[in-house]
Amino acid sequence: MISLSVDSSKDFMGKLLASDAFDSFLLEEASIITAVTYSVSGRIHPDFFSDEDEKPAEEFIPWSQIRPRIFELIKGKNPPISLRMTLLLRWSATNALLQKESPEGHSEAFRAFVLNIRFENGNVTLISGTSYDTFVPDKSLDIIWDETVKKFLTSKGIGFEIL
Numbered sequence: 160m161i162s163l164s165v166d167s168s169k170d171f172m173g174k175l176l177a178s179d180a181f182d183s184f185l186l187e188e189a190s191i192i193t194a195v196t197y198s199v200s201g202r203i204h205p206d207f208f209s210d211e212d213e214k215p216a217e218e219f220i221p222w223s224q225i226r227p228r229i230f231e232l233i234k235g236k237n238p239p240i241s242l243r244m245t246l247l248l249r250w251s252a253t254n255a256l257l258q259k260e261s262p263e264g265h266s267e268a269f270r271a272f273v274l275n276i277r278f279e280n281g282n283v284t285l286i287s288g289t290s291y292d293t294f295v296p297d298k299s300l301d302i303i304w305d306e307t308v309k310k311f312l313t314s315k316g317i318g319f320e321i322l
Contacts, residue, residue, distance in 0.1 A: 165283035166318030184246035
């Protein structure tokens with residue numbers, strides 16, 4: 160797990176909310192404080208879908224689908240007081256990363272690669288994380304994910320410093 164401070168909050172928020180830069184993620188949850196507080200659960204309710212073909216394959220909503228709604232909640236002349244968001248790397252990207260970086264396998268307890276985003280007082284902080292169902296002493300996936308997050312941000316032109 161690493162904590163990163165983003166160099167330009169305005170640039171980062173533009174890439175997060177108004178581009179496809181983070182579309183390889185799913186939204187687990189978000190909390191947005193503007194004039195009121197919005198809490199968003201990204202968990203999909205399969206019972207909502209009447210047709211089996213419409214049911215999403217993933218447990219959480221793709222960021223690309225919810226991004227316009229989140230942007231609508233935030234846009235305006237004043238920035239949000241606070242935004243806290245938990246993104247999960249999509250399973251297709253997770254599997255590709257695991258096959259490339261950890262071909263020998265990983266713990267069955269592994270659940271997801273996580274990116275926590277915090278916007279407060281005009282600053283953006285990112286915290287990487289690896290989610291497991293139980294305690295796992297092996298931290299090799301944490302190291303892989305930390306390095307992947309840094310490479311991802313660099314590839315998107317997002318400057319940062321490690322805290």
